[in-house]
Amino acid sequence: MDKQRVNQWYDEYSQDIYQYALYLLRHEELAKDILQDTFLKAYKNIHQYKEENTKGWLFTIARNLCLDHIRKKHPINYMMDTVPHSSRTPEQSLHTSETVKELYAALGNLKRSYREVIILRKIKEFSVTETAMILNWNEAKVRTTLSRAIQALKKRLEMEGYEHETL
């Protein structure tokens, strides 16, 4: 029964979880590992599941796994949180448009808290309350950080040659 439920969640949310981990870690294979581990952990901890927000609960698990990875598996690049990852798939290079690649790169070059709040609020479209729950922040911090994060992203994009009508 639990297994069936996890399978249903996987059908519904696997893309979202994968993309979240990918944007956060910027590594396809790691994102796949996080995806699998998220649902396995959900299965093992299903007794902690509360019916109200499945997606938010799964994102919380995924985030903790990502943080765990960043803390423990990257001793070399620990100092520079913005270091671009050294490997990339050829497919990514060939089939993704320039604009999307620039946006992906600009997002990836933001500090992690900025990246996280943009991913959750703007890409995955979680509410402020849901985002606050996943990030373990209060709602005011979500709002202020999002505002700063968007400014930082625009600054990054300006460096890449983007323009905007009004500042």
Add this chain to the structure above:
Amino acid sequence: MKHYDELDEQLKELDEHYKLNETDQEQILVQLNEKMDLNNSEKKSHWKPLVATGFAIILLIVMIPLFIQNSTNEASVTVLPESFDYQSVKWELELGMTPSEILEIIGLSEPSEIIESDQGFVTYRFDQGIADGYVIEEDYVDIDGLINEKVGMQVFIRFDENDEAKYISALDKIDAGINHYHLSENPGAPEFITEQTISDQHEHIQFFHIEDYVFEVPSLSFLQQYDPHFKEQFVSMEQFNAEQYDEIYDFLAWSVLKHYRAGDQILIEETIHSLEYESNGDFTYIEVGPIEDTQFWAFNGDLTDRFTVGETLRVKLDVIPFSADGLYVKFGSSVDDFPNIDDHLVD
């Protein structure tokens, strides 16, 4: 000029371009279900220890003949001759060679393992110096085996659809770590070689994804600017970045730090733009660097009470070897966590 007035829309579009393909999605689900079944059976085993013990005895009886048979098979596993060493891989094997040409040069009739990827590519794996009784369970790099000296060297040769060697990679355990040689074609550099030394503390993620990933290395012209000298003065992040910038490939080649040698220290002086404590991971982000391109350093613990915005911070970063010959270096640390700022502060 590109516009970001529709930034919200463009961000939402990202998902369309970074989707997990259906094959991988299904494969991960299959593995997930297997693991859930395994977890389930483990749970059951706690409830039924007597049944489990009985089953184990039966299993043991059934497995003994199989184990004996396996032991016999293990003895006949093909291994790379000791005479064909790391240098032989570098100098005798070339891209474009066919499987039979490679086997002839090595002097074997078959590789230790033939690995077929989901994409249909074939990779030959050759193992050398396997400890008695040790069984390699990984298809690709057995990093644990190498680090623990259960495996002396592993060579991987991947062939393309024309049965020609597309990349040649070797991992050789030495006292200082692991030599890594990787020869492949690359659109930016027609041919490149990386040699990396990986110590126990710096096991690198590249090894786990050798099959489907390309590794970015600096351009040859960047490397030719190599001018090692010991730095004794403080530099800003802007100056440091400018030194490491590879104009041809348009990226910061932090992985080679061409002006430094292993054992040097990079001395950086910067003004703190912001401090932010992450309670979840118990570390503090310190924002420094030129305002148009700030960097975020992460240090262990809550430092928000200890430092203030606008304060000047002087830190030293250790330069560690990255390649076997020590010519390639990078900054790093042997710690398996965020560093303590006191280890890096300079008065």
